[in-house]
Amino acid sequence: MEPSNDVALDIIITNVVSVFRTRCHLNLHTIGLEGSNVIYKPEMGKVLMKLRKPRITASIWSSGKIICTGATSEEEAKLGARRLARCLQKIGFKVRFSDFKVVNVLAVCSLPFQIRLIEFTKNNRPIARTKCAERGICSGADLSSTV
Known part of the structure; x- marks a missing residue:
């Protein structure tokens, strides 16, 4: 029988990105003039709006599509x-x-062991991608999965 090496991992959610639609056209200029905590970016065709509670930043497009970032849970x-x-x-x-x-x-x-990122991504090629600034100097890995 092998010894048990169960270690509790503290997984911390740092960012949740969500999207929703308003089902109406939005006048970005009006939002920029009348909204609070907004930055109108006409060259990018969007308005950034920030909320304090919950602390989120939203990118608003005139089509009515809105992307919210910065939340720490789905709720x-x-x-x-x-x-x-x-x-x-x-x-x-x-x-x-x-x-x-x-x-x-x-x-x-934080894991209780070391990960060699280059070997890890080579062995898990379909779902893993290495973030390398220079050859051999890697800062992290992206794992993607379809649920």
Whole structure:
């Protein structure tokens, strides 16, 4: 019988990215003038809006698509998205909160052992990708999975 090497991992979610639609056209210039905590970026065709609680940043496009980043849980992401929709309603748009979905979750953890990133990504090629600034100097690995 082998000895048990069970170690509890503390996985910390650092960012949840979500997207939703308003089902109406949004005038970015109006949002830039009348909204609070906004940055109008006409060269990029979007408005950035920040909420303090929950702490999220939203990219708003005139088509009605909104991407929210910065939440630390799915519930916080949904609450922030709904609050953002409410802010747009108060400006005067006929916003309907629809098609909400979480599209990315970023989490970190410390492992009780070392990982050789280059060998790890070579052995797990379909799902792993190395982030290398220079040849041989790697800062991390991206793992992707389809759920």
